[in-house]
Amino acid sequence: MIHGGVCAAKGFKAAGIHCGIRKNKTKKDLALIVSECRASAAAVYTTNLVKGAPLTVTKQHIADGFAQAIICNSGNANTCNSDGIQVAQKMCALVEKHTGISADDVCVASTGVIGQKLDITPVEWGMDALVNALGDNSSDAANAIMTTDTVEKQLAYSFECGSAQCCIGGIAKGSGMIHPNMATLLVFITTDCAISGAMLHDALCEVTQDTFNMISIDGDTSTNDNVCILANGLAGNEPITEHNENYVLFRSALFEVMNGLSRMIAGDGEGATKLLICSVVGAKDMPNARTAAKSVICSSLFKAAMFGADANWGRVLCALGYSGADIDVSKVGVTFSSVAGIIEVCRDGSGIAFDEDEAKKILSKKEINVLVTLGDGKAEATAYGCDLTYDYVKINGDYRT
Amino acid sequence: MIHGGVCAAKGFKAAGIHCGIRKNKTKKDLALIVSECRASAAAVYTTNLVKGAPLTVTKQHIADGFAQAIICNSGNANTCNSDGIQVAQKMCALVEKHTGISADDVCVASTGVIGQKLDITPVEWGMDALVNALGDNSSDAANAIMTTDTVEKQLAYSFECGSAQCCIGGIAKGSGMIHPNMATLLVFITTDCAISGAMLHDALCEVTQDTFNMISIDGDTSTNDNVCILANGLAGNEPITEHNENYVLFRSALFEVMNGLSRMIAGDGEGATKLLICSVVGAKDMPNARTAAKSVICSSLFKAAMFGADANWGRVLCALGYSGADIDVSKVGVTFSSVAGIIEVCRDGSGIAFDEDEAKKILSKKEINVLVTLGDGKAEATAYGCDLTYDYVKINGDYRT
Numbered sequence A, B: 001m002i003h004g005g006v007c008a009a010k011g012f013k014a015a016g017i018h019c020g021i022r023k024n025k026t027k028k029d030l031a032l033i034v035s036e037c038r039a040s041a042a043a044v045y046t047t048n049l050v051k052g053a054p055l056t057v058t059k060q061h062i063a064d065g066f067a068q069a070i071i072c073n074s075g076n077a078n079t080c081n082s083d084g085i086q087v088a089q090k091m092c093a094l095v096e097k098h099t100g101i102s103a104d105d106v107c108v109a110s111t112g113v114i115g116q117k118l119d120i121t122p123v124e125w126g127m128d129a130l131v132n133a134l135g136d137n138s139s140d141a142a143n144a145i146m147t148t149d150t151v152e153k154q155l156a157y158s159f160e161c162g163s164a165q166c167c168i169g170g171i172a173k174g175s176g177m178i179h180p181n182m183a184t185l186l187v188f189i190t191t192d193c194a195i196s197g198a199m200l201h202d203a204l205c206e207v208t209q210d211t212f213n214m215i216s217i218d219g220d221t222s223t224n225d226n227v228c229i230l231a232n233g234l235a236g237n238e239p240i241t242e243h244n245e246n247y248v249l250f251r252s253a254l255f256e257v258m259n260g261l262s263r264m265i266a267g268d269g270e271g272a273t274k275l276l277i278c279s280v281v282g283a284k285d286m287p288n289a290r291t292a293a294k295s296v297i298c299s300s301l302f303k304a305a306m307f308g309a310d311a312n313w314g315r316v317l318c319a320l321g322y323s324g325a326d327i328d329v330s331k332v333g334v335t336f337s338s339v340a341g342i343i344e345v346c347r348d349g350s351g352i353a354f355d356e357d358e359a360k361k362i363l364s365k366k367e368i369n370v371l372v373t374l375g376d377g378k379a380e381a382t383a384y385g386c387d388l389t390y391d392y393v394k395i396n397g398d399y400r401t
Helices: A053-061 A084-099 A121-132 A138-144 A197-210 A245-267 A286-298 A300-307 A314-322 A356-363 A390-397 B053-061 B084-099 B121-132 B138-144 B197-210 B245-267 B286-298 B300-307 B314-322 B356-363 B390-397
Strands: A012-017 A030-045 A066-074 A106-111 A153-161 A164-173 A186-191 A226-231 A275-283 A333-338 A341-347 A367-373 A379-386 B012-017 B030-045 B066-074 B106-111 B153-161 B164-173 B186-191 B226-231 B275-283 B333-338 B341-347 B367-373 B379-386
Touching: A012 A121, A012 A138, A030 A053, A030 A121, A030 A138, A030 A186, A030 A197, A053 A084, A053 A106, A053 A226, A066 A084, A066 A138, A066 A186, A066 A226, A084 A106, A084 A121, A106 A186, A106 A226, A138 A153, A138 A164, A153 A245, A164 A245, A186 A245, A197 A226, A197 A245, A245 A275, A245 A379, A275 A286, A286 A300, A286 A314, A286 A367, A286 A379, A300 A314, A300 B390, A314 A367, A333 A356, A341 A356, A390 B300, A390 B390, B012 B121, B012 B138, B030 B053, B030 B121, B030 B138, B030 B186, B030 B197, B053 B084, B053 B106, B053 B226, B066 B084, B066 B138, B066 B186, B066 B226, B084 B106, B084 B121, B106 B186, B106 B226, B138 B153, B138 B164, B153 B245, B164 B245, B186 B245, B197 B226, B197 B245, B245 B275, B245 B379, B275 B286, B286 B300, B286 B314, B286 B367, B286 B379, B300 B314, B314 B367, B333 B356, B341 B356
Parallel strands: A066 A106, A186 A226, A275 A367, B066 B106, B186 B226, B275 B367
Antiparallel strands: A012 A030, A030 A066, A030 A226, A153 A164, A164 A186, A275 A379, A333 A341, A333 A367, B012 B030, B030 B066, B030 B226, B153 B164, B164 B186, B275 B379, B333 B341, B333 B367
16 A cells, blocks of 8 residues: 555646635636546446436547547546536636647536536636646545545555566545446546556456445435546556466556545545444355345434344344345344454344443444345355444535525 | 224224333334225325234235224334244234234234244233223324334224215324335224225225325334224215225325325424425426435435425435436426425525525424425426434434343
């Protein structure tokens, strides 16, 4: 694990500024990430039928497997606007005008309120400052893409690939409207590893299944979900063009980045006071394991119980029961744990006597593990989420005004 | 519409008492409904794999299409207990002992916390008082089955069937863990209409699709959902044994009862301050209409926005987009209305200018209508739900203690 976020890999610079899309001048609202050369590129997108206009433009621009820059604003999602596509294209054209990078090699993303026109003027005015600020500023970019997030989310790893030392890092935003399906939130990842666009896409899709697609904050799949990765090859490794040993090394490094960001997002869910981690073991197969784990994490009743540090394991059983996963209820076991200890609360589908005070102590910590044993096979999966709190309601009772 | 709830129909008596399952002595916790003769019986149950023990026993007892009594306790769901079936059978045996009605003709239900053993002792002690209290006491029974409900839920209608005047009425409980699928919550319906068990079952299943299966409070499908109907035939109409005109009359009356109870349940959702009604029109077919309407009603973000009287229609579009329904986003329209007025906020998938103050006024009322036009066909469906509030979190942060 290393410092530097999206600037950790060779040849990447980033910037984040306040350009005026948001009224609050202390909140950055425009981010730019550039590679010094064209990079292999891959992305996954929301499966919501209502899609942010920037996604359509990004999809076109990386259709050839290459890109060189990512521009992203917060404060407005540029979604459900009749002029959305034009505005997103204009943002790419502004990057070309100010950096010389072809607009066709620019990925664009927006996040914020849906259905209000995005005024391009502040972006135009801010481009000079944004480009001038390019440097080792991953943190500024991470801040500029935040909406209701309370902490910036970035991390980076170095790994060996063949004889070369590679770096990979990412930034993410996401706090509400988080229930990814095939893709999620906004995540931008950079690496100097040499890898083809096709292999990059395969690795991204594989890892997404076990990371971003396994988190949920509120059950609402966003219209603007987008994970985008650029690999510029400057590490000098032999390019990865097939599913070989180096591909596996790269995929592991990518998993570390995406899994780390997933946990950060879940723990910073809107209003959250706790990170909830549900691990299901002994499932028949992976789809059943994933479905069961995610159902627990998504249950409003379970989430509210965790907020209250109430060991109401019946709600875990209930969520498993309606999940759609193929499980034998009479074999289910549930154990809660945290840094304060571990406590078994259900065995063979029925409750067992446990110390309520001890359970309360365990569930009062910031990170809660729920272990569900199904006793049906060998598949396992982990899902991440957060508790449901007064502040979630407060934040979302009046988001726009 | 008439008075009397489950006692409106000829030959039905009800009672509700406090027997001691709950510690709070002012809260009734045991209900009994009896018919003076055996009645046709039908029921639908939760699809949750984790099922309350009483459901298994009820299913056995009405397998022959007949029943004569319903006993139900609140304060404990008798679910996920190793001795659950025996306790549920014991409750039926107690009804036989005290009324002479065969235990095999008794339906049993329980509602409350999951995974704590249900002590039969208070039920044994309370049976004398319960049977002595049998009379025109639908309200007592409705109160006795309540958990976090804040208002009792009962209603009744009279209707003509052939030359006979029939009555049909019901009571319901349900406030949290409400996201029915094929069956829901606890609802007990009585009628003096003469109708075969098979026709009763058909009507119940048909009407459930458009009523209880179209409400959601928190997305959590309960383990103990159960709608049970008894038809004792004392109205003297020619028995309904096929899908004829009288069947349609009966089904319409049943719809009125079940639809009315559905609205009551949605409006009394845990912590709710508002009843939300989402009507989708112009859908390709019924499944798409139902899926779209229910997705809006289930969205935590939309529910929180309604709590805040915030006309954040982007969240309606978002929920439609991830619903799985086959819709053309570019044709979608959204209109909010209440007793305070009506306001169009989205047309052809994009926002239109509207008066925010006017919208706030409309959304500040107790009953909010969201009209979604899809422009794709003629199917329509309506779903019922409630807003997401601080009190939902409060109620569920510490339900057990």
